[in-house]
Amino acid sequence: MAVVRWKPGLFGWHRDPFSEMDRLRREMNSLLGTFTGRRGVAPTAGVFPALNVSDDESNLYVRAELPGVAPEDIEITTKENNLIIKGERKIAAEGEKVSYHRREREAGTFRRIISLPSRVDANKVTAVSRNGVLTITLPKAAEAKPRQIKVKT
Numbered sequence: 001m002a003v004v005r006w007k008p009g010l011f012g013w014h015r016d017p018f019s020e021m022d023r024l025r026r027e028m029n030s031l032l033g034t035f036t037g038r039r040g041v042a043p044t045a046g047v048f049p050a051l052n053v054s055d056d057e058s059n060l061y062v063r064a065e066l067p068g069v070a071p072e073d074i075e076i077t078t079k080e081n082n083l084i085i086k087g088e089r090k091i092a093a094e095g096e097k098v099s100y101h102r103r104e105r106e107a108g109t110f111r112r113i114i115s116l117p118s119r120v121d122a123n124k125v126t127a128v129s130r131n132g133v134l135t136i137t138l139p140k141a142a143e144a145k146p147r148q149i150k151v152k153t
Helices: 017-036
Strands: 051-055 059-065 074-079 082-089 108-115 126-130 133-139
Touching (some): 059 082, 074 126
16 A cells, blocks of 8 residues: 655645546555455456547547457448447457467447547448448537638628
């Protein structure tokens, strides 16, 4: 157990409150590991798939890292202001008598729901998978595009 020095700051927090909750989770895992005999609980995986959302004047772009996921195993849906990416990563079986020395690659289903910053034209959405990166292009709806307004005199 570590002793953390109190350094008052904004709202009494010196650090980001979420990093403090993460530190508490790690300490609780360590404490529970002493009771169960499991030391050093395996780190939890991050959110899958990792993605970036960007835009320009006419489109939103979502780029998701999906290595090892076949395009036919991906389902993309738009609903209201959300983009839903569902799929399954399959890893081929290596045999019954195989013993692993390290196993970090996981298989299974995943689902991400991304809140979009503006309305999109769902009928014109396209998706391309190349080299393990899924690129989704979402054209902005006409009412979401910037318009220049002339000033009358």
